Amino acid sequence: MPAETAPAQTPASLGYRWPAEWERQASVWLSWPRNPATWPDKFEPVPAEFAQFVRTIARYEPVNILAGGSEILAQAKSLVGDLPNVTIHDIATNDAWCRDHGPIFLSGPKGTQPALVDWEYNAWGGKYPPFDKDNLVPKIIGKLQGRKVFTPGIILEGGAIEGNGEGLLITTESCLLNPNRNPHLSREQVERYLADYLAIKKVLWLTGGEMAGDDTDGHIDQIARFINPRTIVVCVCDDPTDDNYGPTQQNLVELQNLTDLEGRPFEVVRLPLPKPLFVDDQRLPAGYGNFLIVNDAVIVPQFGDPADATAIGILQDLMPKHQVVGSPSLDLVWGLGSFHCLSQQEPLAHL
Incomplete structure (x- = not known):
């Protein structure tokens, strides 16, 4: 980052950090699905x-849901308003993509x-306007x-x-260095922002490419995830005829060639992929790496595929202190x- 634009006080300089997902949580934030264009001709079963x-x-921790407007608010209340752990x-x-606009x-x-x-x-490089309300969410x-x-x-x-x-971050060149995000920033400047605002000490870059059907230019949460400080699960396709291979x-x-802050290689564990899923000619980025870790549990997407149970078993073996559970995601x-x-x-707030 150029010296003249560096903030006087950054989160890192004040002692803040970005905790790992498996550290204790106060809640999970969600945005209620509201845009039928996101699920063309298939929105009805999504809510x-x-x-x-x-x-x-x-079942595991409080949930906060953004559901603005009378119709959306009423639908959210009718479907989950009875839960005492939900606000x-x-x-x-x-x-609905709170991971990205939250x-x-x-x-x-x-x-x-x-x-x-x-x-x-x-909205991932201007792909899906409007996104003005989404961009306001963090301030609100x-x-x-x-x-x-x-x-x-x-x-x-x-x-x-x-x-x-613990100061390590994995990302992809195809997303963070994409000119549709921050064309004025170099790799070193991006790394400086991550150091200043998330207390990151080392950025681990992947160049291999994104999942077939992914429209985010290669979000890492479709590809590889930490499940403890030194273990990474990665989605791997073993079918040479598949675009994901x-x-x-x-x-x-x-990932097998990357090292931690002490120069040690990571334990890298393969996650399977379900068989290719399509709606019309659209390949869907279905994968088990898009799980969510909550307090004492891991919630894994399920696609009605034999690999569903295999993925749950792998994650359960790796995270024995968590209950690894599946939830349907074929419509989502x-x-x-x-x-x-x-x-x-x-x-x-304080760990």
Whole structure:
């Protein structure tokens, strides 16, 4: 970052950091599905499947849902308003992808004000306007909760970054260095923002490519995820005839060659992919890497595929202190995302 634009006080300089998803959470934030264009000709079953996802989260921790406008508010209340662990807010959004338009919540030392980072949002490089209401969400939540709001002034989606809570972050060149996000920034400048606002010490870049059907230019939460500080699960396709074969095999090799802050390789564990799913000619980015970690549980998308149970078993073996559960996502994934894309965890303010 050029010296003249560096903020006087960054979250990192004040002792804030971005916790790992498996650290204790205060709640999960969601935005109620409201845009039929996101699920063309298949929107009708989406709210009910989304509601099942809400009910699964609410078994483990509080849920905050943005559901602005009388019609959306009424639908959300009718489907999940009976749950004592759910709070529904009359706050409007353009779409449902809270991972990307929501804030990144930070934890800080005791005595610091609860804080969040308000990145700019442009719907994955301007692909799906309008996104004005989505872009306002972090500021609104900051005001609602009385949080300190840090505003870097650059575009970044939550699904594009994956952290281990100890200063490491995985991302993809195809997304973070895409000229449709921040064409004025170099790799080094992007890394400086991540260091200043998320307390990242080392950025691990993947170049292998994105999942077939993904419209985010390669969000990491469709590709690879930390499940503890030194273990990464990666979605891998073993069918040479599948479009996902080359990119996922390259991602696997690149992850096996990455090292942590001490120069040690990671434990890299393969996750299967379900058989290819299509709606008409549209390939869907269906994968088990889009799971959500909540307090004491992991919620894994299910697609009616034999690999559903295999993915749950792999994650359960890796995370024995969590209950790994499945929830249907066959309708939701037609929107080109799943549980992680739809949610944003709020860690405890002080860990």
